[in-house]
Amino acid sequence: MSATAPPAGTRQPDKPGTTDERLLRTSPLRKLMGRPELGSVVGAAAVFIFFSIVADSFLRASSLSTVLYAASTLGIMAVPVALLMIGGEFDLSAGVLVTSSALISAMFSYQMTANVWAGIFVSLLVTLAVGVFNGFMLTRTKLPSFIITLGTFLMLTGLNLGFTKLISGTVSTRSIGDMEGFASAKKLFASQLTLGDVTLKVTILWWFALVALATWILLRTRFGNWIFAVGGGAEAARAVGVPVNKTKIGLYMGVAFAAWISGQHLLFSFDVVQSGEGVGNELTYIIAAVIGGCLITGGYGSAIGSAVGAFIFGMTSKGIVYAEWNPDWFKFFLGAMLLLATLLNAWVRKRAEATK
């Protein structure tokens, strides 16, 4: 990032090359330690090595593609959740919003006997509207986002179940597998590519694309600058003219957009949706973001970190299966990982700041 910048803090700017004597040479390692995702990369390497040793089948290409798939379904959501967290807020409704989004497109298409693309489009509008609602309530009431989105979370959980039972008579939607447009939508949201003997799910591409997009936004756009600012000092940001409320609403819409992608994947993988799904996932997204180095109080973090966090999650959940352990232990590992990652992050950040 700073490799192309001239030597920092030269005393006479017209004489480049004379480095400031107060600035000790910053080794590449030190620079690396200042990155928010460093702790998670170290953690990911440790987890990778661990499962490579204890699970024989872990290093096979097919196993890795399974791991990547598990990581991608979580990672798609972890990206906007990380941006939101850098912006200083939480979204507890993100998990059930994925289910809501899937239910809306399934039920709209089925009830209206419309092309499934119509349902997908309606679902996008409604999902984004929920994001706007979260952001609007937060900025208007000034209540903590924890409370606001906890409310949305409970309401959506109820609506998911209530509407599905009211319309379909059961807790799941009717299959839309034979409807017009299903095949093309499945191609976009739930297809898989075969490379040799390895199959890669399309969600992996969605995930990588979102990580790249989010990184671009965060580091190279005005909006990205505002995200850091509203999370790191909302009052200071407002005082210099940053549209704090619009930025936060935009971040909630980002979460909603990713929830829409995840929801459509859910629907087109199985062609039916269970209305009770998604509860508890919101915490997993937050865990991935935190493991990836996002500061829980806002103002610091990265999208790439959230991807590494999701990858750790994918490796752990599948690695336990490949190691032929009882998957009941998974949650324990996840919790231990969260604690270790957070401690490591805190330690690394302290070291990095102390050297500045």
Added chain:
Amino acid sequence: MTALVELDNVSKYYGNIRALEGVSLEVHAGQISCVLGDNGAGKSTLIKIIAGLHRHDSGTFLIEGEQTSLANPREALDRGIATVYQDLAVVPLMPVWRNFFLGSEPTKGVGPFKRLDVELMRETTRSELLRMGIDLRDVDQPIGTLSGGERQCVAIARAVYFGAKVLVLDEPTAALGVKQSGVVLKYVAAARDAGLGVVLITHNPHHAYLVGDRFVLLKRGSMSGSHTKDSVTLDELTRQMAGGSELEDLRHELERAPVPTHLGGHPVKDDGPNA
């Protein structure tokens, strides 16, 4: 010559609280108007009106002769009024260069490729700070790692760079040591010499008298004095600021009061304290 900013008989109430009443203030280009007052005198309320964070309830607020009521800080900035807050000036975790351009970031490219002009931002930050005499080690360091004085100076340099006509400074020297205060006051004077109108809020009459051209004294929400530099001496300013006779009383109290025994003091003896 029209004042850049003129407040005439301005008042502000929060419910039944009289935060500010009947305050008048003039800010001219190339001059420093100081607002002096103790804690709770209404200094903060006054700045918030000028900065666009609050609207005034009565009186007139003129910007370059035109009557206004500012809706938000963005509007104040667009009208050329930049405010530097003592503790809200910057976002501590962000690098210096990101802070410098926060809210007014330059971009290049079009459409989806519109992006921050990072090179320009870094270079401008470095050169603008150098021009103000701040020699920064590394524009990439989080601004929170700078000293309080340096942070104030970055915020002032930012306001000057973005073409502010009026600079409002909220107690820029309050949390600083003697030397750091001097550095900040130097930049305040530099901004004045660059032709800006400066509003300096402070409770330190010594700092105010060093650089100020006009002085407005606030006390418990109303104006207790308004002077130009040639009509007042530092001693008089200090006396009024400290509440005049109240200071005399305090001096007497402090001189005579023996340390109470329960705080470790000794009973006062007639043969002196060192006996």
